[in-house]
Amino acid sequence: MAKLATVQLPANLKDRLMQGHPWVYRNHLPPNLRLPSGDWVRVQCGNWKGFGLWDSQSPIAIRIFSRQEPPTPKWVREQVQSAWDLRSPLRNQGCTAYRWLFGEGDGLPGITVDLYDRFAVVQTYMESAEVLLKWLIDALQTTAPLEGIYLKTQHRLEINERDETENDRSDSQSNSRSDSKVKLIWGQPAPTPLIVEEHGLKFQVDLHAGQKTGLFLDHRENRKFVEGLSKGRTVLNCFAYTGAFSLYALRGGANHVTSVDIGKGLAEAASTNICLNGLDDRRHTFFTGDCFNFLNTAIEQGKQFDVIILDPPSFAKTKQNRHAAQRAYSKLNALALRCISPNGLLVSASCTSQISPEAFKEAIAAAGGTTGHQIQIIHEIGQPIDHPVPAQFPEGRYLKFVVGRVR
Structure with missing residues (x-):
């Protein structure tokens, strides 16, 4: 390997680097430092040394891979x-x-x-x-x-x-x-569709379809938890995608499940998954439309559900959008609270890494304050075993999942 460039970092980063934090932002480096993307660099901060990969495009200029030597x-x-x-x-x-x-x-x-x-x-x-x-x-x-x-x-x-x-x-x-x-x-190419299995349920996925494979892997255990809450209840699954939460609720004995998502073709995909598992499609309705509009209409019509699942897309991609995201979560949860039956369950998730677990619960509490409801948190969890979070890297904790009884 050719001789590596050495990058000196400010002393105030040493504690974080010693703990093992893997990111060095570009604004911590001299503005005139230029290297090609893909170069391995030796990083020094006082007597701390590590080896990282330089990236010329990202705000994260260096990602640290090893303390001992460049990767092999x-x-x-x-x-x-x-x-x-x-x-x-x-x-x-x-x-x-x-x-x-x-x-x-x-x-x-x-x-x-x-x-x-x-x-x-x-x-x-x-x-x-x-x-x-x-x-x-x-x-x-x-x-x-x-x-x-x-x-x-x-x-x-x-x-x-x-x-x-x-x-x-x-x-x-x-x-x-x-x-x-x-x-x-x-x-060789994967078959289209490809059938995968989790906790005894089968799902169609399409690996050729860009971002939307058809299944969000990080909610696997959360779906199973919802299954245990669903018996004898009416369930509303907002931002349902291809209906994974809905399948678990149906298998759990829900009286009826309503799935809502704006995406084209998702109703057909959810129906296919239901049939694939031999579940009763008569207990399921898919509404193609905007979830905020659906909830507003349900409020106007006086409709109520025993369990409402909220799993929206990320509301913030950067720190600058954090406060707007906080307001969006409060608004969404407030709408849902107005549609929940007495002593019903709010199942609320966030995949926005810019919103901390405490901030997310604050958004839910704010929604309760707006609507005059109290939320008893009965279950809270982060990411499953296949999404581990290093203790020194809190940025890796993006998923929040809260279940609360609404009083």
């Missing part, structure tokens, strides 16, 4: 194997779709890998990740019996917008902007 193919294989081992409980439970590699959470910053049966989907959040792709592809093949590997790329403008929040979901919700491209980079 063997080092990448070790990270991939470690991540694979961590997910063994999911395989033991028969889950065939999960996030195999969660970037910073698994020691490979800026890269995620989702597994759908025997097909892996690699997604990168930095231009410089290209230098790692060959090593990563080899490591994936060595670790698991794969049939194909896909690479998902996004328009550069979107990557730049997302860099500070790259731990939001890599899949956008159905009513969000999508400019993803997917290409097969190894092996």
